[in-house]
Amino acid sequence: MRSVRLALVSVLLGAAGNAAAQGPAADSVAQAPAVEPAQEPPAPEPGEPAPPPESAPDPVAAPESAPAPAKVPEGAPEAPAPPPSKPAARAPEVAATDKQAEAPALPAWIRAHQPLTIEARLGLLWRPESSAGFDDETHLGADVGLTGYLDLSRELAAGLEVERASLGRGSAVSGLETVSTDFSVTSAMLGVRAYPRRTEMLDLYVGLQLGVGFQHVSSAGTRVPAPLRPGVPFSCSGSDSPGLQIGGGVGARLMISPRWGIGARVNATGRRLTSDVVDACGQGIGTATTMSAGLGLGYDFDLEP
DSSP: OHHHHHHHHHHHHHHHHHHHHTHHHHHHHHHSOOOOOOOOOOOOOTTSOOOOOOOOOOOOOOOOOOOOOOOOOTTOOOOOOOOOOOOOOOOOOOOOOSSOOOOOOOOSOOOOSSEEEEEEEEEEEEOOSOOTTOSEEEOEEEEEEEEEEEESSSSEEEEEEEEEEEEEEEEEEETTEEEEEEEEEEEEEEEEEEEEEEOSSEEEEEEEEEEEEEEEEEEEEEEOSSTTSOOEEEEEEEEOOOEEEEEEEEEEEEESSSSEEEEEEEEEEEEOOOOSEETTTEEOOOSEEEEEEEEEEEEEEESOO
8 A cells, every 4th residue: 555655655756747838828828919811701780782892903915036047058148237227417496485576578689778879871862853954864873871860869969961972874965075074963961850750679760850961063074175076075063062961761670689770761852953064174064852761780889978
């Protein structure tokens, strides 16, 4: 019996030691918080439609792979590399405004402010009347002139005209005597021009002239110095005293540059000339009316720089 008691005591002592060893681990397990089970989402109440499930984003299409370069056979020359592309030109910047200011249009010509126009003119002259004392006459001649006009205003100009005009020829026969006389006149006249229309390119004007003219005669032929003698050839020339002249006409001038212009004029002039013998040479032409038409080339000197 005693041995049985000793065995029981030893068993109890061993159980007590094991209990003491396992005490701290049990306490740590007890102190660890218990993991709560995951809660399921609440079920939708009856009567409310369930929200549609979010659609998954579309998959991004994978870029197509570039085609494989073609195989170059062996021995073939390599293709030259393409030239580098030039950078695109930068577009000019434009100010962001509702309405851009337009630059004022400049005139086609910038003409002289106060021009002094010098013009050389060449034309034809016609004398419609015939002179007494001649058997045959020509009525056509040449007209050469030089003019200078100063603008007093945009609508008015005044100047001076110098002209040399051929008035034709007259011839006569009387027995053994013959004569052929050429007539011409040199004129100096003051002129006035009024411009009813004047632009940067074209001028239209009406002109009047008043001055004097000097008649010139040049004769040649044969004269009989005495009866029953043959004719003797002769030639001479002479000039008369100045006579009054007045004229008028219309003209136009086209500018070919800011300073150069081409002019055209039609003019009529009445000339009071003598019909007597001039300087013992030849008979004068007498009073005559002439019509002339000519072209001129002129240059504008600006007196107001």
